[in-house]
Amino acid sequence: MEQVTYMRMQAAQEFLESGDETLEWVAHRVGYHSATVFGRAFVRCMGMTPSQFRVKG
Structure with a gap:
């Protein structure tokens, strides 16, 4: 389950880096x-x- 969570967070990082979405x-x-x-x-x-x-990225 930790691996699934980590993969979800990696995807989230990409979205957060764009900064366009809530x-x-x-x-x-x-x-x-x-x-x-x-x-x-x-x-x-x-x-x-x-x-x-988001601020750091």
């Missing part, structure tokens, strides 16, 4: 029904929030 859109696009749940999973996997990644 976090809700990214969450749904990578298979999460909630931006909150997506955000928690992103932090666990990547060590930063999606918003922090």
Whole structure:
């Protein structure tokens, strides 16, 4: 399951790097029904929030 989550987060990173989509859109696009749940999973996997990644990227 960790590998699936990691692959989802890699896809999410690509969407976040473009900066054009909302976090809700990214969450749904990578298979999460909630931006909150997506955000928690992103932090666990990547060590930063999606918003922090977007600023950094």
